[in-house]
Amino acid sequence: MDKEQMKTGTSLFSGLGLALIGTTCCALPIALVTLGMGGAVASMVSAMPWLTTLSQHKVIIFSLTTGVLIFSYWRLHRIKVCSLADKYHMRWQKAVLWSSSAILLLSLFAAYALLPITLWLERL
Template sequence: MNEARARLREAAITFVSLLGSTGTLVCCALPILLVTLGLGSAVVGLTGAFPWLITLSQLKAWVFAASGGMLALSGWLIYRSGRQCPADPALAAMCARADRWNRRILILAAGIWLLGFFAAYLLLPLTRLFELAG
């Protein structure tokens, strides 16, 4: 029973990590992408409909730190040594399938987080660097 609770906890943390990294995408990468594509009015509409996006973007350092911490915790839970699936073949198959899905979700969440981090912190300095070089 403890093994099942541990697997459920790992899955819950992985999904919370995915939601947290999606929050970084919504707060930072999506508005930058829309403005880059010339859809600034869509960003104005989004912030008018969801005013909490402004607060989220003002606190982006905390958002990225919290979601990065959740991703790190999720990665540790999934890849730590000493994890074992039950000996029962049916439960072992379900455990292996859950592990595969947890790894896939973690990789997706980390990719979303990296995209948001790039858009929030690296895109503008790189643009300025290319302007100075050109």
């Protein structure tokens, strides 16, 4: 593995970590409340008080995650595949990139669109 692939792997794992943090601070509590598990959210916030701080800065978290994933996408598509091992490694990296992107999109939907949709459906 060369330096370029190591840098790409690092940016991929950074994007995955940030996407999971965005899910934990914003999407998971909203999903749990939607499912009627408000007590679980209250205990989660009391056990991890940093979630409140993260949820107040979700725009920054989601922007940073999007930037890292765009950078990872750019780096991943710059790499030239030479051997079969590199091809396998690149396939694995693409799977991590797309999984991270899906987690980010679900988190964005839960954080910004779920409540307006729910309120709109209640008015009907």
